[in-house]
Amino acid sequence: MSSIPSLLRDRIAATPDAEAYRTPSADGWTSLSWREVGERVRALALGLAGLGAGSGTRVSILSSTRLEWILADLAVLSTGAATTTIYPSNTADESAFVITDSGSTIVIAEDDDQVAKLRSVQKELPGVTHVLVIDGTPSDDGWVLRFDSVSGEGDYDAMVDAIAQDDLATLIYTSGTTGRPKGVELTHDNWLYAGGAVRELGLLSGDDLHFLWLPLSHSFGKLLEVVMIDSGVPTAIDGRLDKIAENMGVLRPTFMAAAPRIFEKIHNTVAATQQREGGAKLKIFTWARATGIRVVRARQHGKAIPLTTRLEYALADRLVFSKLRARFGGRIRFFISGAAPLSQDIAEFFDAAGLTILEGYGLTESSAGSFLNRPDSVKFGTVGPPLPGTTVRIAEDGEVLIGGRGVMRGYHGLPEETAEALEDGWLRTGDIGELDAEGRLTITDRKKELIKTSGGKYVAPSYLEGRIKAACPFLSHVFVHGDRRNYCTALVTLDMEVVRPWAEAEGLPADAEALREHPRMLAEVEKAVAQVNDGEASYSTIKKFAILTDDFTVESGELTPSLKIKRKAVESRYGGTLDSFYDTSA
Structure with missing residues (x-):
């Protein structure tokens, strides 16, 4: 062949x-x-x-x-x-x-x-x-x-x-x-x-x-x-x-493969629906989610699950999780996530629901697939071990290098860029990562996208962005900023398909322009940011944020077609807002 x-x-x-x-x-x-x-x-x-x-x-x-x-x-x-x-x-x-x-x-x-x-x-x-x-x-x-x-x-x-x-x-x-x-x-x-x-x-x-x-x-x-x-x-x-x-x-x-944005959307729609309905349904959902994640984390750490917890989880599954599986046809064995980092919070929620997401990793330059979690040994927060035949090493500066038959021939008509990307047969990914004892790779962040604060501390923006989105079901995108600044800030956009039904039920404005400055909406985002900040080192906490009127889209230029944020485009368009976070003239 x-x-x-x-x-x-x-x-x-x-x-x-x-x-x-x-x-x-x-x-x-x-x-x-x-x-x-x-x-x-x-x-x-x-x-x-x-x-x-x-x-x-x-x-x-x-x-x-x-x-x-x-x-x-x-x-x-x-x-x-x-x-x-x-x-x-x-x-x-x-x-x-x-x-x-x-x-x-x-x-x-x-x-x-x-x-x-x-x-x-x-x-x-x-x-x-x-x-x-x-x-x-x-x-x-x-x-x-x-x-x-x-x-x-x-x-x-x-x-x-x-x-x-x-x-x-x-x-x-x-x-x-x-x-x-x-x-x-x-x-x-x-x-x-x-x-x-x-x-x-x-x-x-x-x-x-x-x-x-x-x-x-x-x-x-x-x-x-x-x-x-x-x-x-x-x-x-x-x-x-x-x-x-x-x-x-x-x-x-x-099975189905998707970018993390799809799983975030599903999670946020479910969570927002329960929050809107409130009452007993919200209490049951909140309890079921907490019970499921407790079981998932015990499994991840190889701990025994007590009989009482197993009985609670069985009830949570019957009342909540089985209904979620049914929405997807009831036959899903696993999802596959790639193209961008998947929030561990989202991964744990889906696993609790019996809808395990296998996160993988690869670049266009490595034929898309280089690493993948296996169904019997999923480790959330990692992209799994290499595919058979793919080799990996971590450079001195933490950059992930990939070798094997999947690595590209080069960049079309660009010999200098090809030589820079392919060093001694290894593909320089531009991503920072580390390998655990089982050979599973964890991607920390894009090498060129790591934030270095004015205090010299490094912050991984995509990690914080994913956690904030998981903590607030009403958010579509989060952009963390702070390179060469003395603290980190964030721009957030609303997912109006999710937030509008909640806003209408709560008697709040149902358009983004009015909703972005409403105290209730600001409080929801503030709560999510505070939840993520809790436990983070001071230099990587979000000190200020703003809710934008417009979402990031491919058409407006803030997203790539694979739904990754174009960081320079966002910084250019919203530079005034970002600068205002650090204005000390007042």
Whole structure:
């Protein structure tokens, strides 16, 4: 096996009639077998080859997560070309940069809106010969073709056989919390390693159903695509974020991967609902949560759980936790969290509910998956031990260095940046971490994002941000500030979907502008900050905070498409507010 298309071909041969993908339809959900997937990929690949796709060329995909994204990706790879991924939220100029920097000659676009985006910068795309639109109309000038109309003749198997392990498979542009995005070059062998390493863990079985909503433009989503082909596990695909909860109840999947923001949202919605209802329900929820976390922490420390506690936990499960599991279909074996740090408080709550989250870690530069907690030995606060075949060491300054087949080939067209990132075969992650006696990795923070106070003390902002969000269910994002300052402060944003029902029930203003300065809202945030500050060293406590009117979003520029905060963007936009925290002129 030398490539992802050959992996697909092996999967089709092994289980041709087994379910491969499930996708939304007018009547509910429609399934495709591996054989049917192979037929569609073959036809599209020959059509793309006829349009010029082949070894040494690139094809960009500009679409949200859907079945056609995966079919397009597999077809592109089958021609010997490489896929370049573009987030559908990217602007026209951002899309043009990725397309031109990668040298893409064909773009596969989701709909007419995405085509219009490309049309607005068409003069900057002289190398693009065709745009294939999935849900849209072809153009009279022949530049835009229908995705499902592309077909061709040729020897598909010969194309696949010609692909080498070290050939470029994917160009993924880092979402760039700082600076210009860089194109990460990942080979077929990078992905084959990652998929095989996950299989070696024995996490998945033929009875599993994977629910995929993550952006396939992100390396985490791409990894899951390869893992499911390798393992043969069926995947239900729907990239609509507002449908996640509903889809899980209908599909009853056995596992799902997500960014921490999704788990925070679920936790906060549940907690805020109980707080709004108050009375006996709130008391039962609060008691059940405390009981569950007491059991979880005892398990984590290998302590025996007294009979009385076990009986209390069984009652808590029947009254509260079983209902939460039912909301997700009742069959979840585990969740997987990646792309950003997961708050330990959130992890403990889900584990208490019988919905264990396996936190993992990896970079686009390491094919997304390098570390993962195992179901039988989860250690909250860590990202688990390395995947089989991945090596790790900690540099003198605490930076995590990764080695193995998953490490990228380099940055596209950037030899100096490549040399800086790959030192003696080791990938410099830019993250600070430490290994425990069992080889599990704990990530402290981003090396470049650590706060150094004016007193010389280091503070990890993401750790505090996660704890504050977990302590107050009404918050969407928290931004901790304090680099070269004499104390730490925070900006917080409200999750209006969660907070509005509570505000209305309490007779408070239901719009963010009025609510942000209301004494009740300020008191809720103050309580969460005080809870987190308790037990922290003085230099890492939050001394002041402000509630913002607007949430951080991808569209407004404060978040990357993978929902990480762009720290410099926030500091730039809210510099006046941050400076006011330290104003000593009064």
